[in-house]
Amino acid sequence: MAQDELRILFVADVVGHPGREAVKAILPALKKEVGADLTIVNGENAAGGFGLTSKIAAELKQAGADVITTGNHVFAQKDFVPELPHLENVLRPANYPPAAPGQGSCVVEAAGEQVLVMNVMGRIFVEALDDPFRAADAILNANPGVKIVFCDMHAEATSEKTAMGWYLDGRASAVVGTHTHIPTADARILTLPLAVPPDEQHRSSESTVNTFEGVPAMTTERAPVEVLKVSATSKPVAVAGAIAGVIRSKGRVEVQAIGAGAINQAVKAIAISRGYVAPGGLDLVCIPAFIDISIDGEERTGIRLLVESR
Numbered sequence: 001m002a003q004d005e006l007r008i009l010f011v012a013d014v015v016g017h018p019g020r021e022a023v024k025a026i027l028p029a030l031k032k033e034v035g036a037d038l039t040i041v042n043g044e045n046a047a048g049g050f051g052l053t054s055k056i057a058a059e060l061k062q063a064g065a066d067v068i069t070t071g072n073h074v075f076a077q078k079d080f081v082p083e084l085p086h087l088e089n090v091l092r093p094a095n096y097p098p099a100a101p102g103q104g105s106c107v108v109e110a111a112g113e114q115v116l117v118m119n120v121m122g123r124i125f126v127e128a129l130d131d132p133f134r135a136a137d138a139i140l141n142a143n144p145g146v147k148i149v150f151c152d153m154h155a156e157a158t159s160e161k162t163a164m165g166w167y168l169d170g171r172a173s174a175v176v177g178t179h180t181h182i183p184t185a186d187a188r189i190l191t192l193p194l195a196v197p198p199d200e201q202h203r204s205s206e207s208t209v210n211t212f213e214g215v216p217a218m219t220t221e222r223a224p225v226e227v228l229k230v231s232a233t234s235k236p237v238a239v240a241g242a243i244a245g246v247i248r249s250k251g252r253v254e255v256q257a258i259g260a261g262a263i264n265q266a267v268k269a270i271a272i273s274r275g276y277v278a279p280g281g282l283d284l285v286c287i288p289a290f291i292d293i294s295i296d297g298e299e300r301t302g303i304r305l306l307v308e309s310r
């Protein structure tokens, strides 16, 4: 009989002997504390910092791991290569070429429910493997009846992990990132209705999991503003063209001018540029401020006009 809540505990990259000792010391009690129905551990670096062995996989399972995921170092220990296919619920990234030993996904039972666990690997700044997104599609297509899906996206670039999160939005219950060994603990629920209702998902903020949400590319922080310097001899029409170009690509631009003549040309240029961007549905706002500029070691006070589209 299935219960109405399923808790998955995920432990990211366990590194070497200290990592294994920590897992043995902490995991059994932690599982009880959080009421984990399923425990997944990334063990790609559990053997001396690189790779895994069947003995260490057994140790991690003894400590409470139900499924072990890996990554780019999965084949680092040569003896492990022929052993991997014989180990139950020990995964290697699914997008290794088809002839590679082992498997990239498994279905396990937890709290009376079937759970599909998949392990895929990114390609940015790591090995060139097959497409992880198509690999994830293939696994989902091969397991149409399994509603609870967990994905360990082992990748270097956080943006690629985010991409997998969004790609599986509505299709996976949880996507977590591994490999970088940096805890970010910034889990979030994405937008699409999931196969599993959000209240049945649990993303632990306690494990050292680098989730796909911790991505600089996805922050709302803006890039440094581009600066256009205007002089008394600048042609307003030419400056207006430059302003319109930066506004279209970046959304804002700073226009700097020193002296009455330069400020006159700058204001004219902004007025003209409003006409240039208007057909694109953009209007501009201009915020003036003083700015100290050093020219040939001499400190001058000028005007900066921050121009933004609204």
Ligand SMILES: [Fe+2]
Pocket (backbone or CB within 6 Å): 013, 044, 045, 071, 178, 179, 180, 181
């Ligand atoms: Fe790792």
Ligand SMILES: [Fe+2]
Pocket (backbone or CB within 6 Å): 044, 071, 072, 073, 154, 178, 179, 180
């Ligand atoms: Fe790795």
